[in-house]
Amino acid sequence: MRILVLGGTAFLSAEIAKQALALGHDVTCLARGSQANPPDGVEWVRGDRALGSAAYEDVNSSWDEVVEVSRDPVQARDALEALGSGARHWTFVSSCSVYADHSVPGADENAALLEPLPEGQAGTPETYGESKSAIESLTLTLVGQKAHIVRAGLIGGPGDGSDRYGYWPARFAANTGPVLVPNIPDDATQIIDVRDLAGWIIQGAEMGLTGTYNALGDVVPFSEYISESSRAALGQEKQPGADARIPLGATVRADEDWLVEQGVDYWAGPDSLPLWLPPDHDGFQSRSNQAAKALGMTLRPWQETLRDALDYERSLGLERERKAGLSRETERRLVGLLREQQA
Known part of the structure; x- marks a missing residue:
């Protein structure tokens, strides 16, 4: 597959690019590279997504898979509008922070969501859940028939820069x-291991999986x-x-x-x-991961x-x-x- 990773230099996106390359896929990363470089062996297209639609001019072609990890709805919309029509399959890495209620153990993907961030408003750390909710909505509106939305939980493992799990x-x-x-x-x-999450994302792309799934570790x-x-x-x-x-x-x-x-x-x-x-x-930290596991998500x-x-x-x-x-x-x-x- 020809895979475009919007990112590829940080924790999860870098692991996705690394694993996809190891599986024999043709991987391109669109990234600034201001703090790190993508994995060796991928094609690196330097681009600053803050520039809007101009950032995608050098990757505006047909892709078997596009992987989006953004938390900024403005940048996510630009990418969807520029690349959505040419992509066979689109994966958006969302978050379980999109859920409106965190009090019920075992809740699944049907639980209520936060109201999306208003149209045109850039995301901030304080509006993380609302931002991810907005990007989910945009993704479903613009490429919903070919979209896999991955609601990740806390991600751990080597390379984690959050300093939490370790x-x-x-x-x-x-x-x-x-x-x-x-x-x-x-x-x-x-906690879900970053390597298992990346593997599930690539597996979903290979399967052409669509729909929304919690990607979480076991409790x-x-x-x-x-x-x-x-x-x-x-x-x-x-x-x-x-x-x-x-x-x-x-x-x-x-x-x-x-x-x-x-x-x-x-x-x-x-x-x-x-x-x-x-x-x-x-x-x-106790949501259901059963839907993804039933479709083949494996956890070490x-x-x-x-x-x-x-x-x-x-x-x-x-x-x-x-x-x-x-x-x-x-x-x-x-x-x-x-x-x-x-x-």
Whole structure:
């Protein structure tokens, strides 16, 4: 197939290009390349999508597959109008952030969506869900009969620049004192490996798959994820009969209300505890992935993703400044304060 990836230099889009090339497809990436280059072996067309329709002049031909990962509805419309008629199949990588309600575990693709961002309004980080919802709507309007909409969840694995999924195994591996952990043993985590997501996207293109599907990992309780993070970091194997709720590393567990009182943030960002969600988000990391799995989406063991994420964290440096998680100074202060209050 002749595949055009709108992007190809960052995390997911780069993995899509890499895997498609390895499978023997003819891959072209349209990208600025301001921070990274596409994988070796693809054809790289330099283009800045901020320029509007002019950005697509050098790729305005027939494609078997176009892969769109944008979060900006203005740029997405330009691409659809310039390339949609010449594409046999179109994949848009959306997000489960498009859903209006995150409180119901097990919800599927029929759940209600956020109102799309108004026509002509550029997306921002604060309107991420509305932006993706708007692009879904545009895609269905302009190329809906040949569109595969992929609603991804949290993506993990090597190359992840968000610093979320890898925070916990990296924190145990750093081994710099007790690890502050939110006391949420039964809360869900749901991560899809970037390699599995890319594989599903390419498989959908090869199948000519159309429709909308959640592309998510399987649900793993937070306690199991934390325990496995500790084991992976410390090089220990799980013992038969071991309680998954008891991490092997030294931990200090804090109640959610106390963490909120201390100004610790949910989910992501500086001085946050990644994968810890705010109230009424019980379904945010526990949506149904059954429709995609029934059509062939395959998932590697989540423990493999965790270990590969840890290897990637180690390659970057365990003591680097992070986009998500607690700084060592903040964590030590909070652990000390909690122990004083519990004494």
